[in-house]
């Protein structure tokens with residue numbers, strides 16, 4: 312008897328489900344906004360879900376209003392951008408998860424200009440014939456590195472792949488065991504070598520590799536000598552590695568090219584800016600490297616790109632490799648890269664014009680002063696539940712640039728007055744919500760908001776976000 316009642320109930324609920332035509336008649340606004348096909352598809356999906364629920368004995372809201380609201384919400388959600396700006400208060404300046412370098416203003420303007428119009432990307436305006444996209448950055452790269460020639464691909468991983476595939480396919484490449492780097496999960500030197508079609512010959516020991524190790528490894532099949540910058544770690548203690556200068560002499564003796572993967576491309580004397588010293592691209596080429604590769608969006612501070620610079624004949628060969636076509640950069644990247652590189656021609660203004668170097672060179676006092684300026688507003692916003700203070704902290708460069716060097720900085724340290732981890736997690740989570748997601752760092756039972764990368768323009772957004780947390 313009871314079973315029968317239940318199935319009667321169900322049958323009634325199925326009957327009460329509005330038909331798709333009835334619903335469509337009520338949804339002319341939605342159809343005008345998103346198109347009939349999209350609305351029909353969402354309605355079908357939703358009706359199928361409702362039927363499934365009824366079949367399971369549930370009693371979902373099947374009113375026309377409710378169905379309409381659900382469909383509208385689903386269709387609007389597709390219009391919300393997934394990729395949005397974030398206020399990076401993690402203290403890591405070049406964070407791969409946050410898109411690495413923040414582009415300079417002139418680069419942004421250039422992107423807008425070329426993206427919204429036809430351009431001479433591969434057109435020679437003088438001759439009226441076909442042009443080469445590299446020309447828009449090549450002379451700038453050569454001027455800043457002293458290279459004879461240069462080309463650009465999608466990122467430094469692509470640059471290394473392309474160089475090895477062009478110059479060492481089916482050949483052997485000796486690399487020191489101390490330099491078999493893994494960068495951010497998927498880029499491992501041995502694996503990239505395999506994909507490039509060349510044979511890695513591991514030489515030396517993890518901590519010590521000598522010139523004789525390279526000499527012994529050279530044979531008929533050796534295609535080139537390679538040095539990889541140990542970007543994200545440092546081998547310390549009883550160590551020895553072979554300097555570029557010595558390796559270049561050995562490579563020349565056997566007429567082999569010396570390739571150096573520099574990782575983060577540095578173009579200026581960082582020590583003069585108060586940062587840890589890092590070899591420059593020009594120095595590496597002057598020490599005898601025939602080809603160097605480096606990223607556009609690490610220390611260089613530009614768009615994601617892989618720069619390849621060095622000997623003309625080698626660059627010509629690299630350009631002719633069909634893989635180059637698959638790895639090339641688009642006009643927006645070229646425009647942004649050209650403008651970023653131009654800033655390096657005026658070193659006195661560089662710290663003002665280039666966000667990456669501006670963030671990296673901000674001194675602790677300046678950051679601390681910003682913290683004290685913000686403190687009363689923040690206390691007002693969340694001070695009833697959290698104790699907030701300005702504390703010393705250490706920032707990182709990030710993306711494997713200057714790996715061991717930390718920068719003195721200042722943070723807003725927020726600890727829950729209740730002292731429990733749950734309210735800390737809640738604080739962290741609600742800071743990540745729209746409209747201005749803020750990401751900090753959890754450490755020692757507190758949330759640390761390192762202010763090194765907080766632009767004055769973003770202060771209001773940070774305060775708004777904290778008020779949002781308090782609500």
Ligand SMILES: *Cc1c(COP(=O)(O)O)cnc(C)c1O
Nearest residue numbers: 466467468540542574575606711
């Ligand atoms: C970062 C890095 C890479 C990869 O560069 P992407 O631009 O991220 O592709 C390769 N080699 C070294 C040594 C690096 O530091």
